[in-house]
Amino acid sequence: MKQLKSSLIALALAAFAVGCATKGYQKADNAGAYLGATAQRVDRGIGQIDAATGVLQDLVENPQADMKAQFKAYSSAVASLESLTKDMGSRAAKVHSLGTNYLKKWDDNLATIQNEDIRKQSAERKAEVMKKFDAVKASYKDARDEFLPLLADLRDIRTALSTDLTTAGVEAIRKSMTGVNKRAKDVRKSLADLSTQFKEFGKSLEVPVPPPAPKTGGAAPTK
DSSP, X not given: OHHHHHHHHHHHHHHHHHHHHHHHHHHHHHHHXXXXXXXXXXXXXXXXXXXXXXXXXXXXXXXXXXXXXXXXXXXXHHHHHHHHHHHHHHHHHHHHHHHHHHHHHHHHHHTTOOOHHHHHHHHHHHHHHHHHXXXXXXXXXXXXXXXXXXXXXXXXXXXXXXXXXXXXXXXXXXXXXXXXXHHHHHHHHHHHHHHHHHHHHHXXXXXXXXXXXXXXXXXXXXX
16 A cells, blocks of 8 residues: 555656646747737738838828828828837737746756756757847847837828828928838838748747648448
8 A cells, every 4th residue: 555655646746747847848839829929910010011101102192182081091000000019019028028937947947857968958959049039039129120210200290291281291291201111111121021030930939739630521422
């Protein structure tokens, strides 16, 4: 009976250890999935930039007799970009938190590995992942630094037009269009690169899952 009791305790401890171990890859899986979702948000942001600059271009090149509807559409497009800024800021903080927690869990697990070679290999892998996290954060900062001046220009144009929504006022904005379009092109590229980086890194963190089982065919046709 005493031997059985000891065996049960050993099994319980082993199950507990396995349970703790799974939490590390779950944290990686969560971080990977969130990076993928953030990439999709960045892609939508690129579309919102296209929408804002497109509406502005239409207002300057094809002003309607009543420009209030065009200006309203432009104001709405700029507001969407302002929401993007806030959303991406919170997402960047979330990615940082997920990464920090994941790497902290990795450190905790490293301390329990007794085999020196295995511990060294795991530490080297952790350094690689940490380097990728740092690269993602740096890319986000670069994209944000490019995006904010564009948003500032679009806001300034909105402010100017809200005061002077006349043919002459719209024509005056034409002088700023070249700079806005060039800046928008650069921002689109930075965001596209950032999205790709998010997707690739996120995918590398996710736990592989088997493909779905093939569907079985229906009943054999009757002769």
